[in-house]
Every structure is written in C-alpha cells, then in structure tokens.
Amino acid sequence: DVNAVEAAITPRTKAVMPVHYGGLAADMPALLALTRKHGLKVVEDAAHALPTTCGGRLIGTLDSDVTVFSFYANKTITTGEGGMVVTRDAELAKRIKTMRLHGMSRDAFDRFTATVPSWYYEIVAPGFKYNLTDIASALGLQQLKRLGAFQKRREQIAVQFNEAFAGLPVITPPLAASGDVHAWHLYVMRLGDAATVDRDTFIERLYAAGIGCSVHYIPLHLQPYWRDRYGLSPAGFPHSQKAYERMVSLPLYTRMTDADVSRVVAAVRAALG
CATH class of the missing domain: 3.40.640.10 (Type I PLP-dependent aspartate aminotransferase-like (Major domain))
Structure with missing residues (x-):
C-alpha cells in the first residue's frame, strides 16, 4: 500500500x-x-x-x-x-x-x-x-546455472497447490503480473474466514500427518525486543496481526515430487476438517 x-x-x-x-x-x-x-x-x-x-x-x-x-x-x-x-x-x-x-x-x-x-x-x-x-x-x-530449472519446478508445485486448493476455505498466494516471474521462494496460504479451524490447530494436524510447515514470519511487534523497547502492540499493526494469525507456509522445494505434492494436498484437506 x-x-x-x-x-x-x-x-x-x-x-x-x-x-x-x-x-x-x-x-x-x-x-x-x-x-x-x-x-x-x-x-x-x-x-x-x-x-x-x-x-x-x-x-x-x-x-x-x-x-x-x-x-x-x-x-x-x-x-x-x-x-x-x-x-x-x-x-x-x-x-x-x-x-x-x-x-x-x-x-x-x-x-x-x-x-x-x-x-x-x-x-x-x-x-x-x-x-x-x-x-x-x-x-x-x-x-x-540451474536457476531457471529451479524456479520452473517451484512454480509448477505452486500451480498444483493453487489448483488443488480452489474451493477450500483458504486464500492462496497472489500471482505475478502477466509476463513477470514469481520466484516462489515460499508458498504461504492463509486460512479464510470460513475455515472452522484456527491456524495453530491446523499446523498441529499437519505435523501429526508428517507434513513440515512453518509461519513466515512472526511480526516484529510481537517480538520481545521491539515490543518492549518501542511499546509496540497488535493494535498498532492490525493488518500484520490478522495475516499472521492465519498464515501457514507449506513445503516447497525443487526435489518435491508430484506424489509429495499430492500428500501435502491430502493433509491440508484433512486438517481443514
């Protein structure tokens, strides 16, 4: 903005x-x-x-x-x-x-x-x-020398995720503008308003299914150093706070196979309940 x-x-x-x-x-x-x-x-x-x-x-x-x-x-x-x-x-x-x-x-x-x-x-x-x-x-x-191939595979995986999650109560990552390249370093999805599970429970369910995931990132206003030194609070950063409470990074790396992708998709569907 x-x-x-x-x-x-x-x-x-x-x-x-x-x-x-x-x-x-x-x-x-x-x-x-x-x-x-x-x-x-x-x-x-x-x-x-x-x-x-x-x-x-x-x-x-x-x-x-x-x-x-x-x-x-x-x-x-x-x-x-x-x-x-x-x-x-x-x-x-x-x-x-x-x-x-x-x-x-x-x-x-x-x-x-x-x-x-x-x-x-x-x-x-x-x-x-x-x-x-x-x-x-x-x-x-x-x-x-392999950068192009690495990016292409990451993009293929991201497209598979986007297609698989269509219709689910999640918000998939925005795409690059037409003609531009998205590096797809991360695949960060957010739980939508219609999701019946909170983010932390969702992550716990993925972990239980053997799917590694993370949160990128914990906002600075929640980190003790900046929070305490500068008096920061969630009220001062409503958009960051809302995004943080709903975001999850799914596995995304070049050696993922299509079978790996399908396994992640199945685990996400199950974790959403």
Missing part, C-alpha cells in the same frame, strides 16, 4: 525498504516514484526474489539504490550462507567491498594480482567479516 508508506514518512525517514515477500515483486514503479518525490533512498530486500521480475526487469536491475539477495541454504540457489549486494553507485560499491573485510583497503586477491604485487594494506574504517568464501562462491556459480 503505497499510500500507507507515504503516510509513514517523517522528517527522520532516510530510506524505504520494500520486501519482495515470498518471491513476488513489490509495487516497485509506485514505490520508486514515491521515493523520488520525497528524496529518499531505496534498499530492496530481495532475499526471496531470485529470479523475480517486475515490469519485465529482473529484481536487482531496477532504479533502486541497493538490492540485497540471500543465498542461505533454503533459498532458490544457495552458497550455504551469504548473499549478494547489487548497486549502480560506484562509490557505495567501493565502500561495501571495504566494509565486508575488516575495513581493509585491499584484499589478498588485489594485493597479489596487482601490476606490482605487495603485502601492504591499510585499515581505513571499522569493518566486518562478511566476505563470501571462494568455495561458497564456486558453489553459487554452479547453482546459478
């Missing part, structure tokens, strides 16, 4: 961080127009969004200031841990490269592949140990 975003902007606001939740692109054209209007930066949370597209363009190639991807073990492609930062800002990219490795002005590769190799380096800022290992990077490059 871009209008809600604009209403939340204050003189202290520096950036807007859209999240491409579950692999579906946020309304980036509207958000980019809004941030230009207010002179704000845009940092895209694209942890779920490879290879999501928006308006025919890959997430990470839009006009945002920074886009951040995750290659954690459960993502569409993985390096085990770590991720990727994408930006067109050359100075920002230079600073990110420096900050990722203890604030060093030159990493080992640069030092020993330069025209004049040198052991010398400088610490120019307080940094972190966020560099991706060579082994993890090699794994990621091989995974990248």
